[in-house]
Amino acid sequence: MHSKDHIIKSYDQELDRLTGEIARMGELSVTQLEAAIDVVERRDERAALRVVENDDAIDAMETEISHDVVRLLALRAPMARDLREVFAALRIAADIERIGDYGANVAKRAIPLSMVAPITHARSLRRLSELAAVAVRKVLAAYREGDAEAAYQVWEDDVKLDEAYTGLFRELLTYMMEDPRSITPCTHLLFMAKNIERIGDHATNIAENVWFLVKGEALEATRKKGDETSGPELEEGI
Incomplete structure (x- = not known):
């Protein structure tokens, strides 16, 4: 009996550690976005390059989490809720990795944007990025706390972004x-804005x-879409 209790406690600790790693990875991805917006406003090419390079840390964390998930599946053979915990961790880590990529893309676009005359519309990106950052932080809190209703609120609020x-x-x-x-700088801003909108989708x-x-069970409701843009998809290949 004591041995079984020890195994259960050990497994719970491993899941808690996995959740903590994902939360840290998520916060890093949000910080990446905020740093990218900062270099856009400061028109700082060298700082933008550092933001791009920092994306490697997020990629490395996703790889480590993937290894942890495989180990848990192999050693613990989880069932029911525990199995959902493990697979959710894998999927959420993949989404966070993409969020980091989109933040890096914004920083990449900041480099050529800093070489042309500044335009006032660049400041509009901050409002967009703030909405995205709030969404990511709220949904990560919902994940840590196991709060389905808070997660649903983030899902529903994406229409605002x-x-x-x-x-x-x-x-x-x-x-x-x-x-x-203004075509060249505005084109860069359009790609940046689309990257931020995709962060909201993740x-x-x-x-x-x-x-x-x-x-x-799956969330079956149909999500409202407030993106009424038309024409070719602006999302960049990553």
């Missing part, structure tokens, strides 16, 4: 039509995984 993205998209297109000289992916983890 979509609407902000749509507004900025239209604003930039109008500016480009009015002043052809936050909703995490929310869906938290819901499934806690409830044991």
